[in-house]
Amino acid sequence: MIIQALAFYLFAGILTLSSLMVITARNPVHSVLFLILTFFNSAGLFILLGAEFVGMIMVIVYVGAVAVLFLFVVMMLDISFADLRKGAMQYVPIGLFIGAVLLTELVLVYGAWQFAPDVGLNLAAPAMRFEDATNAESLGQVLYTDYVLAFQLAGLILFVAMVGAIVLTLRKRPSVRKQSVAEQQRRKAEDVLEMHKITPGTGI
């Protein structure tokens, strides 16, 4: 289908360009906005692949939640970027080194795929198991039967991370005045209000 190919190149092109813009934009908020565009286009690519469930979850989780928090934090930051750029050159060698390692690995993976004789046999074919099932059904079948332990373990790890973050940042600050809702609900008018009849000129 020519329309599918066109849509692919559109999504992929915008994705590549916007991910480039993420690292080149001068304003960090613009960077995050381009990152959102990147997420969005990758969701489009998933939908083109027929994985509409993953695409939608991509938008809900990454665009709707993760990137909101990024944006939230970045907007509040007050950084002078001239200061930040000063020391940036000393990190170029290590950056180049990591980039080179990643590139080599990518080339190796692709090269193995192309030239090694038996790598193709390692390909799993998960889609073949469920002929008529929708995306969500087949994902659920695989996740909650074959990989239920791994799935639960991932959940547990995330949970521990969340608890850790809360424990690290939670501190009691006695100076902050907090309201106790239960206490307020219990309060009655009789406890705090007194009615007095005052004859003029006498006072209480």
Add this chain to the structure above:
Amino acid sequence: MLEFFANPYVSWTAWTLLYTVLIVGGVLFVVAYYTYAERKIMGAMQRRQGPMTVGPFGLLQPIADGIKLFSKETIIPSGAHRVVFLLAPMMLFALSLIAWAVIPFDKGWVLANINVGILYLFAVSSMTVYGVIMAGWASNSRYAFLGGLRSAAQMVSYEVSMGLIIVCVLLCTGSLNLQEIVLADRPFWMQVLLFPMFIVFLISILAETNRAPFDLPEGESEITGGFMVEYSAMTYALFFLGEYSAMILMSAMTTTLFLGGWLPPFGITALAFVPGIIWFAMKTLLIMFVFIWARATLPRFRYDQLMRLGWKVFLPLTLFWVVLTAGLLLTFDALPG
């Protein structure tokens, strides 16, 4: 000419375009008269008359307002980030319209009958927060920024419980397709089980659309209009249209999830002679009325109360309800599909 339209691609495109124009036109018309209805209903609740001057019973008031907003000058503050500033209202408006693509108005009356319709709706509604944050940031103004921050925190908080409520409904219906959700068999006990979630969902959509009593992002009494304080004329009108169209969308979503969409109410088959779209419209109007009713009745929440309600009340309650629903369905062997 006829042969040209007989081509399946051409006829498909033509139908889609026609349907899109019908939906967008219809939504904009309803938005215009929703603002009129709001002013009239709130007037009645506060013993006033509401708009009365333009046209009979003030019926032409929304059109006059529209013309006024069109003909005014769009002011862009000198310190604003121009592109983002203009992008924000457009994005909010566009998002509130594209979500209508998956809403089934009647049996088969849906523009895009996709398998993950409910996720699509949820994704679109979770993206509307960007319109507000971008507006707040790009205005380069303290009030607007505060409004944007508030809105980000609020919408993300209430989305969590909305998602869990949707999971409850999905457990009962066994499908992510909106038409199948409407058509799914719901015995009486299942409706009783879902009723508390319906109430929580109603409250959450008030927060999700930034409406009273949760309209803190606007908060005119403390931050003078919040994220849209720097917007004027058409850019303001787009925010306005987007907000009202999002309210109607959320009403339609509630109708589809909880009130049985285009089916006659309470399963009375004798009423099936009335076209489904009429039932759909009436149920949606009912929820839309609740929006106005809440605005005229309730005072605005304080910010910490809003967060407390979202995280400490709704989140545990809905989470518990997901477990309860799943447990009951499993125990009584009533899981669909």
